[in-house]
Every structure is written in C-alpha cells, then in structure tokens.
Amino acid sequence: MTPLSVPEYRVALPKELVAELAQRAADLPEWRLGDDGLLSPETAARYHVLLAGLPRIGEFTATCHRLLNVPEGEGFAVLELAELFDAADSEEAGLRAATALTSLFATPLRAFDRWPLWKPLGTNLAIDPMRATGSGYNPMHIDVVNSIFPPDYSALLCVRPDPRGQGHSLVSQVRRAVDRLGYADAELLTHPKYVDGSFFELTGVGEEWKPFPILDELPSTEGFVRFTAKMLADADPTDQYVKAARSLERELILGQRRFLLGRGDMLIVNQHLCCHGREALGGGQEDVPEDERRLLLQIFLRGQVRHTAEREVVA
Template structure:
C-alpha cells in the first residue's frame, strides 16, 4: 500500500508548473481536474502510478494507500506548487472538496497543546473513527499529507479494516450495531455532506463487507448510549485495535483512506510537545474526496 514515485516521473513533475486550482463553492471544478490530467498524462510513469494508487484504494484487499511524495516535497518545498501536484493525484482518485466553507481546500492539522488531547490537533491518542460520521453523505475518502512528523518521534498513524473487524463480531453484537441508536458530535456550517444523521446505525444494512461502518470510538465516552449499545461499540473498538496497522508518515507522504473500508486514527504524540516551537511541531494537511458515480468504490 506504499507507492513510490518512479525517478523519471519525479523529474518530470518537479519541472511541471501546474496552474492554480479553481473551486465552485468548496468543490474542485471539472476544468481544473481536466487541465491537471492533460498536463500530467504525458509524464513518464504517471498512468502506471495512478493505476497502482486506484488498485490500492479499491481493489479486493485494498482500502488505503500512501503515495511517497517526499522527494518532490524536498525539491519544491510544501507550498503551492507541491500542493497542486498532490491535488492532481487526488483528483485521479475522486473529486477534491472541502466540507468546511471557512477553510481552504486543504485544512491544516497542527498541534495545539491546550486542545483536547483526543482531537486531531491534540497531543493524545486519537482513537479509531471515520470523518464526519454524523453526516448522511460522509466523504468517501479522507486524505492526510504529511508536512512534518512529530520531531520527538510520536504520532504513528493507525488504520484498521472496519469490515474485517465487524466480521469477527458475534451476530448479536452486529445486530445491536445495526440499530439506529448511535450519535456523536455537532453538525453545522458544512458543505456537500448531506444532512445531520442523528441517531445513526454503525452498520447501515448493506451486504457484508459493503457500506460505511459509521464508527468513532469517541462516542463511547462522549455520547449517552444504552449499556447494550455501548458494549457492542466497545467490542468493535477492541476488534479494530486487534487488527490495526501502524506506521510513521514521513515528510511528503500522502495517506489516502477509503472511508467505506478503513477507519483511521493516531497514536499519541511524544511527551514534551510544549517545548517544541509551533513552527516545528507535527503538521498534516487534510483534503476530502467525493467518489464519482461508477468509479469502483464499494458501496
């Protein structure tokens, strides 16, 4: 699931000045995606790299990929030119958009020592979850571009195959997870993700191995659930941890997660973040993607 960029492709991309993107509201417009594709398809190895990326995300045993863009990040820096290349790769998977109108297309996820430790910008363990779990139309993909890892060595990314975890649960637990009894979080000032879904089922009634597994471990502590539904969700959380994959994102690594298959999270950052200058702390950039109709995403 780790995809290296061939040397010839890296050289071609490093000298390719892509134009600025255009948005329609918070959605990347079609002409920008077409322009990026026209510029990139002539680059040697681009089509093969994109094919490998798509297979990793939607193939039978897939669900996530890490595109290794580190050499390009070092050559170009992580400013506009580099972000246009990352956006162009993302647009080969699905349609980039921002569900947060107050944010640009790419949202910063830095480290704030005063923040709730379990939040994405906190310093603690960020338990398994899907993004925008309480939306009727969550993003099909969530993506994280690493600008800087934790300089103290913490913050491993964690992933788990949600459907494999569900399959290991007993039938009575799955039945509880399929009930419309779960809720978490707030819902306001959002774009392109439908309506608030409250309450919602963790399992949406799709055939086994299909559909979203609407889960966030944070609802175990922060939502009022019945004991039976809490116990069922806790069993799922345990199975997710049992099957987890972990790795450290390096500068320029671009993680793309198919939210219909995998849930994600983060191990705690190393202690001592208060002593790290803000400009040196871990920094990720987040971008969401909406699948095109008929593009092979499992639904």
C-alpha cells in the same frame, strides 16, 4: 544483512515522473471549487491534460486504485511525495502537484466551509487531548461520521513529523472487523442509536444523520461503517448499544496497522473500508517550538458524486 522489505501500501513515485511533474507543477492552475465543494470539472480537466503525457502516470494511477479500492485489500495507501516537494519550485507548486495526483482517482472535496481545501492539523496543546489537533491519542474513526454521505476518502499529508518520534498513524480494515463480530453485536449496530458531535458549515456531505446506525447494511462500495470511538467517551458502559460498539472497537484495535508518516508522506484512507486514528505524540511537546511541531494537511476526496435524495434516512 537482508534489507527490510518496503510495505506494499507505500507508493514511491517513479523518479522520471517526479522530475517531469516538478517541472510542470508551476503550470498547474490553482484549484477552483464548485458550489458543491468539489474541485471544479474545468480545473480537474486541466490537471488531467497536463498529467496525461507524464511517464508512468498510468502505472501510478492503477497502483492507487488497486491499493485503495479492492474490497479484499487493505483500503489505504501511503504516497511518498517528499522528492516531489523538494524538486518543485515552491511549496505551493508542490501542493498543486499533490492535488492533481489525487484527482486522477477521486475528486478533491472541501467539506468544511471555514477551512481551505487542504485543512491544517497542527499540534495545539490547548486542545482537549482526545481531539485530532491535540497531542494525545486520537482513537479509531471515519471523518464526518454523522453525515449522510461522509467523504469517500480522507487523506493526510505530513508536512512535519513529530520531532519526538511518536504519533504513529493507525489504520484498520473495518469490514473485516465487522465480520469478526458476533451476530447479536452486529445486529445492534444496525439500529440508529449513535450520535457524534456538532454538524454545521459543511458542504458536499449531505444532511446530518442524527441518530445514525454504525452499520447501514449497504454494499461496501456505497455504504459506510459509521464508527468513531469519540462518541463512546462519556457513554453508559452498561448500555447494550455501547457494548456492541465497544466490541467493534476491540476488533478494530486487534486488526490495526501501525506506522509513522515521514515528511512528504500522504496517507489516503478509503472510508468505505477503513477507520483511522493516531497514537499520542511524544512527551514534552510544550518544549518544542510551535513551528517545529507535527503538522499535517488534510484533504477529502469524493469517488463519485452522490445526491442526498438517493437515500431515505430513517430515524
């Protein structure tokens, strides 16, 4: 029987890279953040010095850049880090190693002031099932959608997969979805008519944009398709702007990729190119001990520093 091919978006670390990085992980400094929420330049520089001499590190970095940033590509990658975490002396050392790896192609960002750099996303059954920390379907979206500068990348590290075997991750190339829209729908999405949730205790993402357009008409390297299906949950289905957003949602679903994250898998999504979401977790979550339920750690990344003064927001 011919073995199944590994999807191109999955990136396994070379074994020689895993071995040496695991040995040096304990020497990596703890991350320090600046007032802008970004990993401090001093910490990033120390990471880069330590990583520079590791075997095949250039190949790894080039692969990540190709998968994440080429406009005609998919705009996401899944890094397979389970062996690295197994080889590291501790979970803390493994997490520092993962942070150092992401710093090779972007700058880690703590956007939410009340959370650590790696934000835990557990399975809280008391939460509204439409929220990411519940057990229900989490529809297509980009993170921090209602800011002037959403994070360039959103990354999710799977600490524990759903023991019920569900909770598939969903990713869809949003620029292709926009290209499939009719002119009338696309034009409506350029109007600042959309509002989502609250906005407070955030750093490194600029000011709140309320209301905002879904299409900001900037190049994909700079702009975003500010979409989240959550903002449409209670919207008037007869409203022309809601109808246009629903058309985009249908195209996103049509083009979505679907896969499970295993332990140690880290999904990284370029938010200029992709939306992401999650299917519902398996049934019977209330019977699963809390410390065995699905657990993700989320981190945001900034590809390049931007300043809010660079763009004028027109309400």
